[in-house]
Amino acid sequence: xxxxxxxxxxxxxxxxxxxxxxxxxxxxxxxxxxxxxxxxxxxxxxxxxxxxxxxxxxxxxxxxxxxxxxxxxxxxxxxxxxxxxxxxxxxxxxxxxxxxxxxxxxxxxxxxxxxxxxxxxxxxxxxxxxxxxxxxxxxxxxxxxxxxxxxxxxxxxxxx
Amino acid sequence: xxxxxxxxxxxxxxxxxxxxxxxxxxxxxxxxxxxxxxxxxxxxxxxxxxxxxxxxxxxxxxxxxxxxxxxxxxxxxxxxxxxxxxxxxxxxxxxxxxxxxxxxxxxxxxxxxxxxxxxxxxxxxxxxxxxxxxxxxxxxxxxxxxxxxxxxxxxxxxxxxxxxxxxxxxxxxxxxxxxxxxxxxxxxxxxxxxxxxxxxxxxxxxxxxxxxxxxxxxxxxxxxxxxxxxxxxxxxxxxxxxxxxxxxxxxxxxxxxxxxxxxxxxxxxxxxxxxxxxxxxxxxxxxxxxxxxxxxxxxxxxxxxxxxxxxxxxxxxxxxxxxxxxxxxxxxxxxxxxxxxxxxxxxxxxxxxxxxxxxxxxxxxxxxxxxxxxxxxxxxxxxxxxxxxxxxxxxxxxxxxxxxxxxxxxxxxxxxxxxxxxxxxxxxxxxxxxxxxxxxxxxxxxxxxxxxxxxxxxxxxxxxxxxxxxxxxxxxxxxxxxxxxxxxxxxxxxxxxxxxxxxxxxxxxxxxxxxxxxxxxxxxxxxxxxxxxxxxxxxxxxxxxxxxxxxxxxxxxxxxxxxxxxxxxxxxxxxxxxxxxxxxxxxxxxxxxxxxxxxxxxxxxxxxxxxxxxxxxxxxxxxxxxxxxxxxxxxxxxxxxxxxxxxxxxxxxxxxxxxxxxxxxxxxxxxxxxxxxxxxxxxxxxxxxxxxxxxxxxxxxxxxxxxxxxxxxxxxxxxxxxxxxxxxxxxxxxxxxxxxxxxxxxxxxxxxxxxxxxxxxxxxxxxxxxxxxxxxxxxxxxxxxxxxxx
Ligand code: FES
Ligand code: FES
Numbered sequence: 028x029x030x031x032x033x034x035x036x037x038x039x040x041x042x043x044x045x046x047x048x049x050x051x052x053x054x055x056x057x058x059x060x061x062x063x064x065x066x067x068x069x070x071x072x073x074x075x076x077x078x079x080x081x082x083x084x085x086x087x088x089x090x091x092x093x094x095x096x097x098x099x100x101x102x103x104x105x106x107x108x109x110x111x112x113x114x115x116x117x118x119x120x121x122x123x124x125x126x127x128x129x130x131x132x133x134x135x136x137x138x139x140x141x142x143x144x145x146x147x148x149x150x151x152x153x154x155x156x157x158x159x160x161x162x163x164x165x166x167x168x169x170x171x172x173x174x175x176x177x178x179x180x181x182x183x184x185x186x187x
Numbered sequence: 188x189x190x191x192x193x194x195x196x197x198x199x200x201x202x203x204x205x206x207x208x209x210x211x212x213x214x215x216x217x218x219x220x221x222x223x224x225x226x227x228x229x230x231x232x233x234x235x236x237x238x239x240x241x242x243x244x245x246x247x248x249x250x251x252x253x254x255x256x257x258x259x260x261x262x263x264x265x266x267x268x269x270x271x272x273x274x275x276x277x278x279x280x281x282x283x284x285x286x287x288x289x290x291x292x293x294x295x296x297x298x299x300x301x302x303x304x305x306x307x308x309x310x311x312x313x314x315x316x317x318x319x320x321x322x323x324x325x326x327x328x329x330x331x332x333x334x335x336x337x338x339x340x341x342x343x344x345x346x347x348x349x350x351x352x353x354x355x356x357x358x359x360x361x362x363x364x365x366x367x368x369x370x371x372x373x374x375x376x377x378x379x380x381x382x383x384x385x386x387x388x389x390x391x392x393x394x395x396x397x398x399x400x401x402x403x404x405x406x407x408x409x410x411x412x413x414x415x416x417x418x419x420x421x422x423x424x425x426x427x428x429x430x431x432x433x434x435x436x437x438x439x440x441x442x443x444x445x446x447x448x449x450x451x452x453x454x455x456x457x458x459x460x461x462x463x464x465x466x467x468x469x470x471x472x473x474x475x476x477x478x479x480x481x482x483x484x485x486x487x488x489x490x491x492x493x494x495x496x497x498x499x500x501x502x503x504x505x506x507x508x509x510x511x512x513x514x515x516x517x518x519x520x521x522x523x524x525x526x527x528x529x530x531x532x533x534x535x536x537x538x539x540x541x542x543x544x545x546x547x548x549x550x551x552x553x554x555x556x557x558x559x560x561x562x563x564x565x566x567x568x569x570x571x572x573x574x575x576x577x578x579x580x581x582x583x584x585x586x587x588x589x590x591x592x593x594x595x596x597x598x599x600x601x602x603x604x605x606x607x608x609x610x611x612x613x614x615x616x617x618x619x620x621x622x623x624x625x626x627x628x629x630x631x632x633x634x635x636x637x638x639x640x641x642x643x644x645x646x647x648x649x650x651x652x653x654x655x656x657x658x659x660x661x662x663x664x665x666x667x668x669x670x671x672x673x674x675x676x677x678x679x680x681x682x683x684x685x686x687x688x689x690x691x692x693x694x695x696x697x698x699x700x701x702x703x704x705x706x707x708x709x710x711x712x713x714x715x716x717x718x719x720x721x722x723x724x725x726x727x728x729x730x731x732x733x734x735x736x737x738x739x740x741x742x743x744x745x746x747x748x749x750x751x752x753x754x755x756x757x758x759x760x761x762x763x764x765x766x767x768x769x770x771x772x773x774x775x776x777x778x779x780x781x782x783x784x785x786x787x788x789x790x791x792x793x794x795x796x797x798x799x800x801x802x803x804x805x806x807x808x809x810x811x812x813x814x815x816x817x818x819x820x821x822x823x824x825x826x827x828x829x830x831x832x833x834x835x836x837x838x839x840x841x842x843x844x845x846x847x848x849x850x851x852x853x854x855x856x857x858x859x860x861x862x863x864x865x866x867x868x869x870x871x872x873x874x875x876x877x878x879x880x881x882x883x884x885x886x887x888x889x890x891x892x893x894x895x896x897x898x899x900x901x902x903x904x905x906x907x908x909x910x911x912x913x914x915x916x917x918x919x920x921x922x923x924x925x926x927x928x929x930x931x932x933x934x935x936x937x938x939x940x941x942x943x944x945x946x947x948x949x950x951x952x953x954x955x956x957x958x959x960x961x962x963x964x965x966x967x968x969x970x971x972x973x974x975x976x977x
Contacts (some may be wrong), residue, residue, distance in 0.1 A: 047309070061216035062209015064441075066389045067474040071897035074389060102209035112207060120203040123866045127696030128206025129389040129441030135207065150910070157905035161897070163389050163442050164696045166873030166935075167905040169866055184910060 033097050035060065036104025044091045050084075051075045053091035054101060062102040062132045066161070073160030076133040076140075077101045083140035085159070102132035105139065115139055115177045124173035126164035133160050138174045150175060150184050193709035194926075197862040200701045202694070211439045214393040214408050219467040222395070223252055225457055226311035226470070228301035228318045229479065230293035233327035233551035233890020234342070237291060240301055241319040248303075248317055250310030252464055255456060256301045257290030264424045266450055266515075270522035271667040272352045272547070280352035280547070283343040285515040287425065287452045287459070293322060294342055294514035295551050296890055297479025299452060304460045304468055327890035331488060331509040331548040342514055342549040351512055351521065351547035356529035360604055364542035367503035371494030375577035380963045381565045383486035383511065383884035385478055385900060386558045388695075390441020392481065393471035396457030400465055404432050409454050411437040412447045412693050413733020414725050416670070420450040420518070426458060433458075437723040440695035444874070445557040446481040447695065448735050449518040478895040483884055484558020486511035487524065491569045494540075499583045501592045503540035504532060506569060510547045510555075517556035521547065526666050527562030527654070527736075533603040534570040535614045535652045535828055536592040541604040551890045557735065559874055559936040563653040571649040571941035576960050579952070585648050585945070586622075590615060596919075607654055609826045611919040614650060617830035617852045621648075624914050625832040625850035633834070634953065643837040644847075645950025648830070649942035655930035656741030656825035656921070673820035674743035675729045678707065678750040680758075680813035682799035684792035685717040688750075691731015692743035693723050696870075697932065698863045699739060703747055705859055706926070710751045712777035713791055729816050737930025740859060741825045741921065748925045749817035758794050760809055765789050765797055825921045825929040829853035833876075833942040837950040842972025844947055846876060850912040851938065856921040856929035864931045868913045871935020877903035878936070879943035883965050901965075940964060951975055 032041040035058060042057040054060045054077070063086055066074035075086040078100040105113055112120065115138050125131040134157070141148060141156045148156065153174050154167070162170060175184050190196040205211050242254040265284035272280045289300040301318050305311035328334045328342050334349040342349055355361060368374055394409040405428050411417045414435040422430040440447060453470050460468040472480070487508050494503040510524030529543035578585040593614040594601050601609045622628070630646050637644035657663075660671035677689040688707060692699055704718035721727050731743065755775055762780035763770040766787045774781050778791040798813035832850045837843070851868050858864050881901040885893040894900040920927030947966050951959050951974070962974045 045309075055216075056218075059218070060209065061213075062211070064213070064390070065215075066391070067897050069474065069896045069898050071902075072389065072474075102207075106208050112204065116207040119207055120199055123200065123862050125200075125203055125206055126698070126866060126870060127388070127390065127442040128202070128211050128439065129213065131206050132209050151906075154904075154906040154908075161389065161902050161904065163387055163444070163874075163902075164870045165866060166869035166871075166903075166911065167908060168869040168873075168911050171905060171910070 029092065031091050031095055033094050033099055035099045036101060046092060048091045049087055050089040050091045050094050051086035054086060060101050060103050064129055064132060066129065071159065071161065073133040073137060074130055076136040076160065078136060078140065083137060102135060105135060118173040118177035122169050122173040122176055124165065124169045130160060130162040134162065134170055138177065142178055147178055147180060192715050193705055194859055196705060196860065198701050198705055198715060198860055200698050202698065202700045213390055213439045213441055214395060214410050215471045217408060217438065219395060219397055222467045222469050223304050223306060223464060224308040224311045225302050225304045225460060225468050226308060226315045227299040227453070228315045228320065230289065230296055230298040230300060230322065232293065232322060232324045233296050234325040235293045235322040236325060237289065237293060237300060238321040238323055242301065244319065245303055245314040245317040248310065248314040250306035251303055251314045252306065253304045253460060254301065255288060255460065257286060257288040260287040261290050263287065263426055266420065266452065267424045268516040268521050269518045269669050271669065272354055272521045272525050274352045275355040275358055280521060281346040281348065282516060283346055287455045295553050296892055297476065297553060298514065302456050304464060327551045327888065329550055329552065329886050329888055329890055331511055331550065334548050334550050335546065342551055349549045351549055354525050354545045356525065356543045356605055360540060360542045364503050364505050364540040367540045368492055368494045368505055371502050372497045373495045373581065375493045375573055375580055376490065377573045377576055377961060378490050379569065379572060379961060381485045381487040381489065381568055382878060382964045383555070384484045384558055384878055384882050385884050386444040386446035386481055386484060387902060388442030388444055388446055391472035391474060391477045392447065392451065394454045394457045395467055395469040396461035397467040398461040398465065405458050406434045406436065407454060407458055408436045408438060410440050410447050411435065412443040412695060412735055414693065414723055415691065415731050416733055417450050417454065418725050421455060421458065425455050428458065434726045437693055443695045444559045445484060445561060445735060448733065449482055449556060474897070475895055478900065479892060480553060482517045482554045482556035483513065484555065485565060486555050487565045489569050491573045493573045493577050495577060499581050499588045499591055501536055501538040504538055505542050506532060506544070508545045510545055511550055511552065512547045513550060513552045513554035515554050517554035520554060520556040522668065523557045523562045528566045530605050530607050531563050531566040531652065531654060532570065532605050534567065535594060535650050537594045538592065539604065543605065552886055559871065560933040561736065563933065564875065564937045564940065567651040567937050568941045572944060575945045586618060589650055590618060608823060610823060610922040612826060612828050612854060613917060613919050614828060614830065616917045617828060617854055620852035620914055620917050621830040621832050621850050624852060624912050625848065627832060637836050643839055643950040643954040645835050645837065645946040645953060647833045647942045647944065647946025647949055649938050649945060650828070650830045651938035652826055652828040653933060653937050654824035655737035655827055655933065656821050656924065657736030657738045659821050659823055671820065672732055673818050674746045675731055675816065675818045676743060676746040676750045677729045677814065677816040678754045680754060680795045680798065682796055684795040687719050687721055688747060689721045689728040690743050690747060691728055691733065692739035693734045697734065697739055702740070702860050702863060703744065706744060706747060707751050711791060737827065737932040740926065740928045741924055741930050742819060742821055744926055744928060745924045746817050746819035749819055750815045753815035753817060754813060757813060757815065761794050761797055762789050764804065764809060765794065822923040825856065825924065827853060827855050827929040827931065827934055829934055829938050831938040831942040833946040835943065835946040835950055837947060837971065839954055839975065842968040842975060844880060844966055844971060846880065846909060846943065848909050848912065849876065851935060852914045852917060853931065853934050854917045854919055855915050855931045856918060857927040858915055859928065861915065864915055865913045867931045868935045869911050871933060872911055872939050873903050873908060875936040875939030876908065876943055879940040879964050879966060881907065881965050947971065
């Protein structure tokens with residue numbers, strides 16, 4: 028067991044973890060931040076996606092120890108300071124971009140990373156970017172719509 | 188103007204806020220004090236005799252608290268099939284025992300034969316590796332035809348055959364159907380495979396058992412679509428825990444699509460282990476375990492024949508199907524290929540003769556059961572593919588051939604030759620809507636444009652009908668169901684006037700927490716925000732058969748309406764007492780009680796409060812309190828229907844298929860929340876198009892699952908789809924439930940595969956290869972290219 032220190036959602040945290048502990052397990056079991064989910068064992072579903080030092084990272088692919096000293100943002104840190112939903116979160120609700128909610132934290136984190144780099148993506152770019160996030164419920168339609176809406180381009184998607 | 192609340196409004200989902208902020212509580216998110224972890228030892232071989240299991244080394248591993256094998260459960264019950272099917276000769280289906288842990292034999296890769304409970308999951312997993320199991324591998328039974336032909340090689344030795352049943356529907360139709368086909372001027376024949384799918388809810392199954400030695404009470408938190416059914420199965424069949432000592436809680440559940448209807452052995456194990464250890468025991472599936480052990484879907488091999496007059500009028504449909512049930516009978520596995528499939532084999536058509544034969548086959552593969560649509564996608568795919576092929580053979584436009592044979596609006600109620608009575612529908616109106624929304628008139632121009640780019644564009648049509656709102660208990664009881672399929676709701680009015688509504692339906696993505704309040708609010712004339720839904724906990728809700736078969740609104744929603752009506756009746760009596768008038772003179776509108784012809788009124792909130800402060804109640808006539816429960820058992824199935832159009836582009840050089848557009852025109856009866864309905868259809872379409880284009884579950888001849896991860900099983904991704912066009916404006920309300928609703932959860936998955944395949948065949952035939960009439964799903968580039976170049 029080693030003590031691991033990092034900043035999660037703006038708060039300095041430290042907890043004991045085994046060397047083999049993955050970041051996702053550290054967040055879920057160590058810090059009780061259970062909004063980050065585990066949907067697969069081959070790093071493909073994206074349910075575990077968080078931001079590490081501003082970059083989108085699948086937290087099932089990283090050891091907790093590798094995030095020593097890093098700035099980590101999880102879904103729990105995405106709302107506005109007053110607790111209200113951020114633009115992306117609100118767009119997901121407004122456009123019914125989630126059903127069971129299990130893929131949702133990863134989708135929101137992924138969308139945030141996309142819009143940070145590419146504030147006005149095309150519909151095709153959104154679909155392409157979501158390659159690493161699997162949703163079984165929505166057929167992606169409303170996820171794409173929500174992300175386009177969050178980027179202020181609702182009128183740019185093909186007519187339904 | 189869209190309404191801003193109540194029935195028909197696009198109310199935003201209140202559950203979204205917790206999911207969007209990471210505050211959902213899924214089973215694996217909840218840590219109980221003292222929790223321990225289970226890990227299962229699973230068979231690496233498809234068929235094997237267990238010669239011995241040595242757990243000594245595992246027991247000594249660090250952190251290990253207990254090790255279980257099949258021996259520990261050999262005297263408890265098995266997990267039963269919920270539906271008894273009789274074969275054509277009248278004999279009952281073969282029903283081998285499905286134990287908690289394999290005993291004597293392992294029967295599929297992933298079949299659990301032992302389990303370790305330890306302080307941490309890693310310790311449990313390490314100890315599983317230390318279990319020494321001696322398993323003699325036997326030849327695997329994989330291919331259905333060989334399974335039926337070869338009785339030396341059996342999945343279950345004790346039943347002497349690999350055939351579960353040989354079912355005919357309806358046996359009395361057989362001779363007439365055979366004769367009609369023999370003498371028909373035209374018969375179209377098609378052999379097809381309905382590919383095996385893995386449901387792949389994104390949340391893997393997870394169960395936590397706990398036991399309180401002080402009270403003898405058990406609690407199971409589990410990923411279930413129907414906690415009461417799970418409790419019933421565990422209590423009555425598997426472990427014998429008294430029902431009133433077992434609470435089953437299904438908290439937030441991350442999708443189900445059928446796979447979480449069923450009771451699984453892991454649930455029984457964590458309960459038994461919790462009792463032995465006196466500590467909570469958690470198990471959560473890895474994705475690999477989910478692939479190996481969740482009940483799979485579909486897996487039919489079918490021959491279908493459609494007999495017609497020369498002008499295309501349908502005379503008869505006959506199908507022969509082999510349906511894979513896998514290694515054990517999962518709870519609804521016997522109903523899925525029979526009463527959810529054979530009964531739909533007339534589709535939306537007026538066809539005088541229909542006969543269906545289904546042979547269910549045991550194989551050394553994971554159990555197969557209901558997956559989104561359950562039987563109805565298989566029926567729809569067979570019918571809509573053969574109708575399309577027939578149209579091409581007769582040189583009739585596929586839409587015209589369908590229109591010619593539709594059941595017409597003046598024919599309802601319409602009894603099909605396969606024993607369903609459709610209550611309402613208007614299929615021509617759906618096709619009109621589909622043609623309009625999809626601009627089908629413009630297709631030829633689009634095809635020409637594709638051609639100019641060297642691509643082959645195709646248009647595929649499918650219609651569908653499904654039997655939903657599962658189900659009238661009386662009817663399903665006659666057909667072999669061992670459970671009733673009603674639902675229940677309790678409407679509790681609290682003293683301050685807000686409400687808790689306990690529902691038997693379970694939401695794992697369907698938005699019940701939003702939609703049920705819309706209905707109650709509409710009936711009471713109060714704000715939706717005053718109503719909270721409670722679901723997924725057997726200790727809090729009256730009873731319930733859960734959510735599957737597009738039943739939540741049609742069945743449980745009707746129970747909610749009934750219970751709310753009872754509340755209104757009682758509230759009127761309280762209002763009458765308060766306003767000093769006879770009960771029959773009280774009127775209730777927009778949350779206000781009034782007396783006919785007077786200006787005396789009392790608002791909802793005062794009546795609610797009065798119910799709990801009954802100082803002056805005439806107690807012999809009026810009880811305190813305001814809470815009512817209703818059970819609702821439907822009079823019939825509901826019959827959603829639709830017309831779907833898909834346009835694809837095929838690259839003749841690579842066989843690659845691009846789905847360019849998809850239009851779904853559905854009739855769901857009345858719509859409570861259009862936003863949620865559209866989401867359900869979009870999700871269903873993705874699963875149906877996924878089946879047609881991408882997904883396939885493959886076992887090799889030794890029974891190894893080749894597609895056991897997201898590396899090998901192609902899950903649909905965002906870039907596989909266009910934006911969908913979804914239209915539910917064609918409405919023929921259900922005639923027998925109070926809301927006039929039909930259900931929308933499965934439609935997309937039912938109607939879409941045939942439309943996709945029909946489109947690809949159309950494209951290839953337009954490209955000049957008119958002798959190509961079928962390609963089996965999924966239409967991967969390799970398959971399409973091979974078919975085009977055969
Ligand atoms: S859990 Fe990390 S990608 Fe699936
Ligand atoms: S909302 Fe259920 S997996 Fe995406």
